[in-house]
Amino acid sequence: MPVQLKTLLPLFILFILAFLIIRHFLVPDSFGQNGHYRAESLEENADHPIFYAGKAVCIECHDDIAALLDSDAHSGLSCEVCHGPGALHADDFEIKLEKPGTREFCGSCHQIHPARRIEVINQVDIKEHHLERKNCIDCHNPHAVWDLKE
Ligand code: HEC
Ligand code: HEC
């Protein structure tokens, strides 16, 4: 064995040992149980609180509004795109949801925008369209948009 290797060999062994010891403390316990990832991360992700209840849950209590929604152009929308996450409300209806019907809110989908295809979603200029009333829901019923208010 060349003499320089003899002096370096203990150093190499020391590095490898240090690597193994540090690795032992840094790798999480559940790593590798199911594959090349931390098995606990599955549980942690499944434990995240749920904020959205889904339309089916809303319909259990609001079938009248769901039927109205189904009858008109907004039938494809989920309740929570407008009312926000409703899981807490579905458990306790004392918790109020938002009911936005402003020009800005409806405009988030309906404002004329070059990136939106008019055949897919009809658009108006919210700064010009029927300015005689302030909010969109002063005329359009949000659940049945063509049921216009006088
Ligand atoms: C367990 C029955 C139940 C479920 C499920 C439920 N709601 Fe309600 N919701 C109610 C009741 C009862 C009221 C009336 C409460 C009140 O007037 O204080 C209400 C009121 C509302 C209101 C009006 C609140 C207000 O401030 O005027 C909205 C909006 C609403 N619900 C939307 C939803 C949406 C969206 C879902 C699905 C995520 C949903 N609800 C699921 C029972 C329910
Ligand atoms: C396009 C947006 C939009 C969608 C989609 C929508 N809502 Fe609403 N909703 C509103 C707005 C805005 C109001 C407030 C209406 C007002 O004050 O005149 C409202 C009011 C309500 C109210 C209060 C009572 C009433 O009739 O005003 C309930 C309850 C409600 N929505 C439930 C639902 C449920 C359940 C769904 C799904 C089946 C749903 N909404 C879908 C925008 C929407």
Ligand code: HEC
């Ligand atoms: C999440 C996106 C979204 C929001 C928010 C939304 N809409 Fe719509 N709206 C749609 C879609 C999708 C349709 C169906 C496609 C279409 O007819 O343009 C539609 C259809 C309509 C139509 C009928 C258009 C037609 O040509 O028949 C009117 C009117 C309308 N919405 C008004 C409103 C008003 C008022 C609000 C606010 C309360 C609102 N929308 C909020 C997505 C949205």
Ligand code: HEC
């Ligand atoms: C003063 C009542 C009134 C208000 C406020 C109003 N609309 Fe309308 N909207 C109408 C009428 C009436 C029509 C039928 C076509 C027309 O007269 O422009 C219509 C048509 C539409 C259409 C279909 C496009 C078309 O030209 O047929 C969309 C989408 C729409 N409105 C969305 C909205 C949105 C979004 C708002 C809020 C920014 C809003 N509307 C506010 C009365 C109103």
